[in-house]
Amino acid sequence: MTAEATDEWHGWRAAAAAALYGPDGFYRRPEGPAGHFRTSVHASPLFARAVATLLCRVDEALGRPARLDFVDMAAGRGELVAGVLAALPAEVAARTRAYAVEVADRPGSLDHRIEWLPEPPARTTGLLFANEWLDNVPVEIAEVDSSGVPRQVLVRRDGTERLGEQVAGAQAEWLARWWPLTGAAEGTRAEIGLPRDEAWAAAAGTLERGLAVAVDYAHSAPSRPPFGTLTGFRDGRETAPVPDGSCDITAHVALDACALPGAVLLTQRAALHALGLSGARPPLELASTRPAEYVRALAGAGEAAELTAAGGLGDFGWLMQPVGIPDVLTQAQGTPAD
Structure with missing residues (x-):
């Protein structure tokens, strides 16, 4: 893996899909x-x-x-x-x-x-x-920024994150119906x-x-977790969800x-x-x-x-x-x- 590949930013959906189901993905391990x-x-x-x-x-x-x-x-x-x-x-x-x-x-x-x-x-x-x-x-992750706007969470292969564009279109409609973030505090997350x-x-x-x-x-609408449930599993233990193929990546x-x-x-x-x-x-x-x-x-x-x-x-x-x-x-x- 090159340094350039490590530094690329992706939405969580694409990153997790590659880490789980790609040619060297977690679910293809023997x-x-x-x-x-x-x-x-x-x-x-x-x-x-x-x-x-x-x-x-x-x-x-x-x-x-x-x-x-x-x-x-x-x-x-x-x-x-x-x-x-x-x-x-x-x-x-x-x-x-x-x-x-x-x-x-x-x-x-x-x-x-x-x-x-x-x-x-x-x-x-x-x-x-x-x-x-x-x-x-795999799903995209949304996080509320300092202005109260839900933005897509981007991730690198080493697990580093940053906020991307505002959630829009069908994803925004899904959030509004099933996991509303209106008025939520900065840092609140949802899994789309x-x-x-x-x-x-x-x-x-x-x-x-x-x-x-x-x-x-x-989980159901009355009890959505305020910071999401994204996590990883490796060797029988919960671990950080790093999308490098070394662990399971799951969310409720x-x-x-x-x-x-x-x-x-x-x-x-x-x-x-x-x-x-x-x-x-x-x-x-x-x-x-x-x-x-x-x-x-x-x-x-x-x-x-x-x-x-x-x-x-x-x-x-x-x-x-x-x-x-x-x-x-x-x-x-x-x-x-x-």
Whole structure:
């Protein structure tokens, strides 16, 4: 890398896109995301089983079609899609066509039934599931200057920042609707989620019938963070978001802005409870009558508790976008995402 390249200024969207998805980007590294941070998929196989249950509910709502599609967006190294296939009843698995959507190369050991694609397939019928995808769709950052004007934040590859031009056009319109900065103090920041709205609409638009689900760190209009959420992750730890390809660059998602008509916003806790996942401890008498079963149940309860914990994974937002089918999680409908 030359000094000239280091000194170039870019908007955060372009800088993060190159750092994450460029030829030497973070998401193309051989260790994969699991080498740097832990998602619900990595926390417990119970998560994949819950998604398999959701796919079965979608299958029922679709009338058990001859072909049932499952699309795993931002598939990492295929951990979720492989877990879902393994958890499906044999009859459903036989009709399921599985797709992993990811920029990295296909792992050599991946189940041959899984098709590996750089973009979601068109005209699918089934479930499109995006776990921690939208937070890595890069966005521009706006910051209020000393005159109260929101300006685009520019960044160099070494992480140095400065303010650029005033935010205008569609980006300004998005801010005014979803993250108003009028009257905000100098230094107040916002993450302009327009690219995520567009990415989600495009992904959900590939479904002819079924359900699209986005799961992510989220916030809603009444509780936008005043200084934004842009951060980095490397080797399991939070770090400065330096766009040089050495770390993940992520920001929480305004899921309420992404939601299309008919969408339902839930917490992960509410969604997983509706799918039958509970962190309740097994009855103590089981320890004396069937101790091995008790130990397994206790371990499962601990994993379920982590997936649904307040202040942790349980607070993630689930954006449920039905396409031509009714809501399949009516028990949890209406629960707020934050």
